[in-house]
Amino acid sequence: xxxxxxxxxxxxxxxxxxxxxxxxxxxxxxxxxxxxxxxxxxxxxxxxxxxxxxxxxxxxxxxxxxxxxxxxxxxxxxxxxxxxxxxxxxxxxxxxxxxxxxx
Amino acid sequence: xxxxxxxxxxxxxxxxxxxxxxxxxxxxxxxxxxxxxxxxxxxxxxxxxxxxxxxxxxxxxxxxxxxxxxxxxxxxxxxxxxxxxxxxxxxxxxxxxxxxxxxxxxxxxxxxxxxxxxxxxxxxxxxxxxxxxxxxxxxxxxxxxxxxxxxxxxxxxxxxxxxxx
Numbered sequence: 320x321x322x323x324x325x326x327x328x329x330x331x332x333x334x335x336x337x338x339x340x341x342x343x344x345x346x347x348x349x350x351x352x353x354x355x356x357x358x359x360x361x362x363x364x365x366x367x368x369x370x371x372x373x374x375x376x377x378x379x380x381x382x383x384x385x386x387x388x389x390x391x392x393x394x395x396x397x398x399x400x401x402x403x404x405x406x407x408x409x410x411x412x413x414x415x416x417x418x419x420x421x422x
Numbered sequence: 423x424x425x426x427x428x429x430x431x432x433x434x435x436x437x438x439x440x441x442x443x444x445x446x447x448x449x450x451x452x453x454x455x456x457x458x459x460x461x462x463x464x465x466x467x468x469x470x471x472x473x474x475x476x477x478x479x480x481x482x483x484x485x486x487x488x489x490x491x492x493x494x495x496x497x498x499x500x501x502x503x504x505x506x507x508x509x510x511x512x513x514x515x516x517x518x519x520x521x522x523x524x525x526x527x528x529x530x531x532x533x534x535x536x537x538x539x540x541x542x543x544x545x546x547x548x549x550x551x552x553x554x555x556x557x558x559x560x561x562x563x564x565x566x567x568x569x570x571x572x573x574x575x576x577x578x579x580x581x582x583x584x585x586x587x
Contacts, residue, residue, distance in 0.1 A: 321427040324534030326464065328525060329431045333438055333457075335521035340442030342513030348447065348492055352454055355485065356438055359461050362473075370468040371533075375541045378549060382557055384473050385549075388480050389564050393571035395485045399492040400579035406496040407581075 326367035334360035347402045347412045351395070358391045427467060434460030447493045455486045472546050 337356030344350055362384045369380025406412045437456035444450050458481035465474035528534050553561055 320538050321424055321467075322534060323536050323538075324528050324531075325427060325431070326468070327528045327534060329435060329464070331521055331524040331528065332435050333461075334524070335517040336435070336438045336442050338520060339514050339517035342516060343510040344442070346447065348489065348496065349442070349450065352441060352450065352489065355454075355481075356442070356457065359458070359481070362477075363461060363464060366465055366468050366470045366473060370470065370541075371536050371538050373539060375469075375539065375544065378544060378552055381470055381473060381544070381549065382552065382560075384470070385476060386560055386564060388473070388476055389568065392480050392485060393568055395488055396575040397571050397578070399488050400575035402492055403495055403579050412496040 323367055323371040326363060330360045330363040330367065333357075333363065345413050345415055347405065347414050347417075348399070350414060351398045351402065354398075355391065355395060358387070358394075362387050362391075427464075430460050430463040430467065434464065447497060448490065451486060451490050451493055454489065455482055458482050458486065469541060469544065472549055 334357050337353040337360065339353075340356065341350050341353030344353065365380045365384040365387065369375055369378070369384070372380065375381075402412055405417055409417050411417065434457055437453045437460065441450045441453035441457055444453060458477060462474045462477040462482070465471075465477055
């Protein structure tokens with residue numbers, strides 16, 4: 320079986336791809352997708368550390384991942400609703416052109 | 423490193439790179455679906471069946487559909503000739519340095535070489551029992567959070583009828 324470091328490296332790669340996307344893309348939806356990738360990388364870490372822990376029967380990491388997925392779903396719903404509202408207001412989803420918070 | 427792990431990991435990372443670098447937003451969303459499915463495969467490899475199927479249901483099923491809808495609702499006036507990124511090299515340099523830091527830490531740590539411990543029966547039944555006993559408070563908080571998020575998303579995205587804009 321693959322050692323723990325393999326999973327950790329895949330997770331680190333996913334996190335950094337998401338980070339690069341969130342930092343460089345101009346479309347707000349792409350920024351959100353980058354954040355989702357980073358969340359998923361953290362989830363993969365939770366599952367991997369759970370599987371390679373001393374006693375996986377306690378299922379702590381598994382539970383944390385389940386709750387983390389639920390929170391990520393809520394975050395995606397609210398984030399996309401915000402992006403749609405911003406688009407309706409400013410007529411753009413480009414994060415560089417949304418410069419004021421005043422309505 | 424086993425062959426199935428290499429295939430799934432390569433697929434996941436490759437489609438993640440595609441999701442972050444393609445120009446067409448719909449293509450990005452479709453690559454993202456592939457990434458989520460690959461992650462579900464990795465979870466299944468790690469004996470986390472329930473989380474794997476939850477990943478497929480929540481991410482492949484719900485979140486990606488939400489993203490596709492948001493893309494379709496916000497793309498009508500996107501200028502075509504604008505670059506998709508601005509000063510990409512700074513962000514990419516930050517990400518690469520972060521990855522090198524993490525990779526060096528992972529490769530240097532003795533934890534990374536640990537083999538998987540033999541595992542007893544971890545069934546969905548025991549998971550459900552734990553959810554209803556040890557983790558019942560987080561579960562209730564989660565229910566409250568999901569309700570609040572759903573109401574909040576609907577209210578935020580609702581069109582105001584007065585036409586103040």
